[in-house]
Amino acid sequence: MAEIAPVRKVAVVEEEIKLKAEEVDLQRAAKLGGVAGLVAVFVSANGMVQAFAERAIISPILSMGYALLFLVPLVIGYLAAKEPPVREGFEAPKKGPRNVVAGLLVGVGTAVGLALFVLVASVVNLRPVFLNVSPELLELLTFGQGVGPGLALLVVACVVLGTVGGLMRLVPDRLRNALWGGLAWTLLIGLLEVVVAQLFRGLGLGFLEDIFYAPLGGLTLTGALVVFVLAFLYYYTVVPRVDAWRANYAQLPAERQRSFRLGALVAVVVIVGLLPQVLGPFVSEVLDLVGIFLLMGLGLNIVVGFAGLLDLGYVAFFAVGAYTTAVLTSPASPRWSPELSFWLALPFVILAAALAGIVVGTPVLRMRGDYLAIVTLGFGEIARLLLLSDWLRPYFGGAQGILKIPNLSIGPIVFRTPVDMFYPILGFCLVAAYISWKLKDSRIGRAWMAMREDEQVAEAMGVNIVELKLKAFIVGAIIASFGGALFAVKIGSVFPHSFSLLVSITVLVLIIVGGMGSIPGVVVGALALVGLPELLREFQEYRLLAYGVLLILMMLYRPEGIVPSKQWMRELHEEELMQDAWLKMEEERRRQAEAQAAEGKPAGQPGEA
Amino acid sequence: MALLEVRNVSKDFGGLRAIDHLDFHVEEGEIVSVIGPNGAGKTTLFNLITGLFQPDDGEIIFDGHNLVGLRPDQITKLGIARTFQTVRLFFNMSVLENAMVGQHCRTRSGVIDTILSLPRQRQEEERIRQKAIEALSFFGTRLVGFRLHQPAFVLSYANRRRLEIARAMATEAKLLLLDEPTAGMNPRETLELTELIGRLRDEKGFTIVVIEHDMRVVKGVSDRVVVLDYGRKIAEGTYDEVAHNERVLEAYLGRKAVRSA
Amino acid sequence: MQQTLSQQLSERVNFAAVIIWALRLIVAVVVVWGVVSTLMSGVYSPSQWRDLVIFGLAQGGVYALIALGYTMVYGILGFINFAHGEVFMSGMMIGYFVADYLNQIGMWNGNPVLALLIVLLVSMATSTTVAVLVERIAYRPLRGSPRIVPLITSIGASFFIQYAFRGLFGAGVKSYPRMEALQGAVTVLGVRILKVHVLVIVAALVMMAVLYWFVEKTRTGKAIRAVAEDKEIAALMGVDIDRAIVTTFAIGGLMAGAAGLLYALVFYQVFFFSGFLPGIKAFTAAVLGGIGNIVGAMLGGLVLGIVESLGPILILSGLGIPAPHQLKDVVAFTVLVLVLIFRPKGLLGERLAEERD
Structure with a gap:
């Protein structure tokens, strides 16, 4: 008993006076400073x-290389x-000098890291080991000042810059968002010079x-200023009102909303x-590729996002689509070449994909989620290695692949150029988006999600797990095979190396970053993660590095999309306590009301014998 | 003929006998309580009936079908639905969607119907929706209205239990198996649920088997009480008969004495 | 709602089970047919078979060492540490730079024993550091989430490490210096074996023996096993969970580092992608032996090494498939798929921490 008392006391104190808020943790800031130093190095x-230094963002003063380096202490x-x-x-918590000090610490950390690096590299030749530590980098x-x-x-x-990062915390929210928005758009418009200039x-x-x-690339100072100001104004004046507009929109009658949405969709299309x-043509080429990945993203989203089956061998279905198309349409197909037209081949592509979905799907149906991931990965690699092997060369052409697709x-319209190809790809993407939108709110979609949430319970509620998993695999496989078929006709040839x-x-x-289950998310994901590296060749080299970092960060900070329930449960705890407290309060109020209203008359409580 | 008949069923878990030659039956329209000390095999019995586990021995006959060897979803389709001792909802789906999942086994639309948006499929969706709302409305206003589209994880504990029952109701089962439906509820909520269990049978026509620890609930709802201990049925009868049965008292009090020590 | 007998029957015959049985039958027929026809053809001499087995053992020893990392992490945390292949690669890569330096100053061939020891230590230290860092940064915050979350994280970590190494050390394939002392063969019990293979097999066996002793007999080893058995109880018993888990990763790293050197001595090459295939194969070995089971991982490694070495020729050439050596990796992946489908518990049975999803 004596041990319990002090705890109670603290609880009471908490309710009566507010405790002093925690302050910005400078120790953490110092640690992050170390991290910043490591990242910069x-x-x-x-x-x-160095690779990014070639690309100017704001003509003479800022290259992408410097932008990357200096974003480290700032962010x-x-x-x-x-x-x-x-x-x-x-x-x-109060804002104040501590925020700035924290930023300063990070700045110092970055500076120390980079300074040490430069000093060491200028004394010792690190190049035999660290290939990229070149004199040019130094x-x-x-x-260039020695x-x-x-x-x-x-x-x-x-x-x-570190200090500025800290100072940003002291700026009022609205202004701060506008500043970040302006900065982000300036960098983006600078980066996307190819696209924007072409657009003009x-x-x-x-x-x-x-x-x-x-003329030598990058925004001019005027250009940068204009972009910054426009973006700033947008975030400062327009964005804060979006909520109000949304509320207005929500009050419109359902039919108006519907027609509004339909109108918006048509406009976007x-x-x-x-x-x-x-x-x-150049940018269209990139858009085509983005479209094909988007298509696959929509398909995989059904398998992973809806049904919760982590398929790491999704490329196998892509390959099935591509190779089936190649074999059926190309005159150069080594064994069989019926030389069908694309559209005649399409039903066979669908059939082959569905079959592949069943072949891959059936054995893994009863498997634990992580084993399923590895087995599908195994299937994907087996498919690629077999296509590459001499054994199947007489059928699929081995490493040389199948040409002349x-x-x-x-009819008379032939889709030759990348610009032309965009339309069939867009068409298939719309079909895939329609399919996943339709399925999401349907009996099948709900059963998939139930399965993702809790397989055992879904089964106990009458969902046939085997059937639904297979369906997810088959639908996913068919959509991926569309991607493969389009890829084959777009490139005009297929090689095993394209299917790694x-x-x-x-x-x-792309779907994890885009936010599981969200179609606009997948679009943005495809544009940023596939489009950007295609557009800017120097990104290509570091694409997978960035993917790795993104996967880790997404899982650490936003895992909801994948396996939401248990994560939510933890955060939920607090909410539940609040709800319980509220219930208790209601209960109390009702009891008092009853007592006042009907003195002496016992509350009729059913069920009491 | 009894609606559910468990005949001579046994189940071992690695040498530990969870259910031991159990015979047990439920008549149509009955409310049967299964009670017994912790670890007596009550939940295991539910898991056996619903096909989550397969019995090592014996048969389970429901409505003329032998359930042994069937998958859980097949059993649900035959007309048995359950709730779980630890509430297991689809937490990231909305309240309405949770109940709609219950209708899965009563409907047929497949992928192609859905994509083509056939009239039959749209009518079916509408019917699923209505059935789900009907099940949710059984709990008054607690689960409908603005709650319909909230994700299940925002619900309070009692509402989660209610939603679980609604989801089971939505399967249009004949037999409901409720596993400790009042666990974690406050006395008021418990009373309310006790009454609801009665109404589930009287108004909705469900036959009900309920596992319960709260003796007031058992007393309030049961036509018949079955007592399990160490996987065996040690007593059966009305609440009063069972409450005065010596073996039952022994099973409970014996344990109680140990527990309070 | 009476159903007809045929309806009931069709409900009971599980369609997936039928397909799986059919698959099983096909696999058995293909394997037996291939083996029989290869052996009947008599193209390969007994000594060729023996060499293949020995090569398989050497390769399998390396797989076994890597597999220990997978199996111990799975045993204690219940997820596949996909980045473990990269832990192995990192030791091998840094080991290369040291070996190259030692070669330049003449020590590699001047004092091979010391040189190997130095490279071994560096390689083990690197792999351990990487393994522990990955645990600290990427996995610890995720403890307790469903096992698919850390799996995805580990895929991310895997690609990050690969491409970080590529950025830092270049994309080219690096060749380990040849060690003269390891060239040639010795005759053991009348069997001619390459010296490298002797070294690799013996070293792998010694490492495994030490590990087995460590896990079974020492205090720390017991703590690890206790945590793998039940984290909560172990914590109540005063075991420091975090420490046990970090130790597990560290041991996995040590073994992978050693494997890195041994692998390099057999194949003499390393580049940033070198960890992927051995990683997957070692995982296969871990599953084959029974995941979570330390002895199983050792056995699984050796078995997989031999299957991979013998399989293409023994099975595929009998089926008339040209260039079977091209399909070496296919054989390994097929083993992986088949084991997971037909016997996910592995040869010796799995030993896992409590189920979490």
């Missing part, structure tokens, strides 16, 4: 800074300066290109449909 030593400084969350019974890091003054400059820059030209606004972009015309055509594990991983990353 890492991106320098693995060649990113990590900003993160380190975050106040701890407001807890019940505590005062809201020159970049010291701004180790002495250059290093001083670097240190100052890092410290200042395509729209007949070529003169804008000269205003916005410098029309704009997207016009894109390749404006953007020209004819172009896609509808990396394709499966890319598609997986």
